[in-house]
Amino acid sequence: MKLPALFIAHGSPLLALEDNEYTRFLEKLGQELPKPKGVVVFSAHWDSSEQLFTSDERYETLHDFYGFPQEMYGLTYPAPGDPGLAARIAELFAEHNLPCRAVSGRGLDHGVWVILRRLFPEADIPVVALSVDSLRSPMEQYEIGRMLAPLREEGVLFIGSGGLVHNLRLMKEDDGPEEWALEFDAWIAERLEGWKLEELYHYDKLAPYAKEAVPSYGREHFIPLFYAMGTADSGRTAERMFQAYQYGTLSLNCWKLG
Structure with a gap:
């Protein structure tokens, strides 16, 4: 059973509570996907120069945000881990001479559990979280994802969790998208649908309004795209399933990603 790879914007942590078009889409998507044997998430909220991955059997739920309604801090996502899958990930990285390290006791950050709580609310699918490195080149990030591609043949679902347009300093009160955000997303969409890697690798120089969409302080939200794409290198297809905006x-x- 070969599953697709996904890039999913995790938006505001409030998606864990909200009932809107996007949360309903994620819930429906989780119902329509074949049930994975495991889920591997490249999270924007785990940025490290060292390639890290979780190896726990059970996780704490990290509430790695502040200033939100108290109800948010009581939410949990008690998904199991999968030390066996973690070991397979370590093997594949070793085969490609990528230094890596297993981490236990970290818990699942909100880049992981907020979307999984919508996709798989029963929390009955094993999860392994992987760090990303915002200082690596997009090509390197893609190649790291490609190292793990064989796991898709073993029923593993890969998710890159972040946001293609993610600028917290320019947020506004309403959700109507800024024109520059629309232009950047459209540029990325065209290159994704054509799997134009060289252009995507140089998005920061070629894409309109790249500095606004992917500010220097927020690159970690964009790069999970490259990791997820790498896991889908054998198919090289991309379909946008949903598009909307929060706070503009x-x-x-x-x-x-196929």
């Missing part, structure tokens, strides 16, 4: 400068998009 956070794009809520979901891409299925």
Whole structure:
């Protein structure tokens, strides 16, 4: 059973509570996907120069945000881990001479559990979280994802969790998207649908309004796209399944990568 890879925007942590078009889409998507044997998430909220991955059997739920309604801090996502899958990930990285390290006791950050709580609310699918490195080149990030591609043949679902347009400093009160956000998303969509890697690798120089959409302080939200794409290198297809915006400068998009 070969599953697609996904890039999913995790938006505001409030998606864990909200009932809107996007949360309903994620819930429906989780019902329509074949049930994975495991889920591997590249999270924007775990940025490290060292390639890290979780190896726990059970996780704490990290509430790694502040200033939100108290109800948010009581939410949990008690998904199991999968030390066996973690070991397979370590093997594949070793085969490609990528230094890596297993981490236990970290818990699942909100880049992981907020979207999984919508996709798989029963929390009955094993999860392994992986760090990203915002200082690596997009090509390197893609290649790291490609190292793990064989796991898709073993029933593993890969998710890159972040946001293609993610500028917290330019947020506004309403959700109507800024024109520059629309232009950037459209540029990325065209290159994704054509799998134009060289252009995507140089998005920061070629894409309109790249500095606004992917500010220097927020690159970690964009790069999970490259990791997820790498796991889908054998198919090289991309379908945008959902597009909306929060606060004008956070794009809520979901891409299925084949």
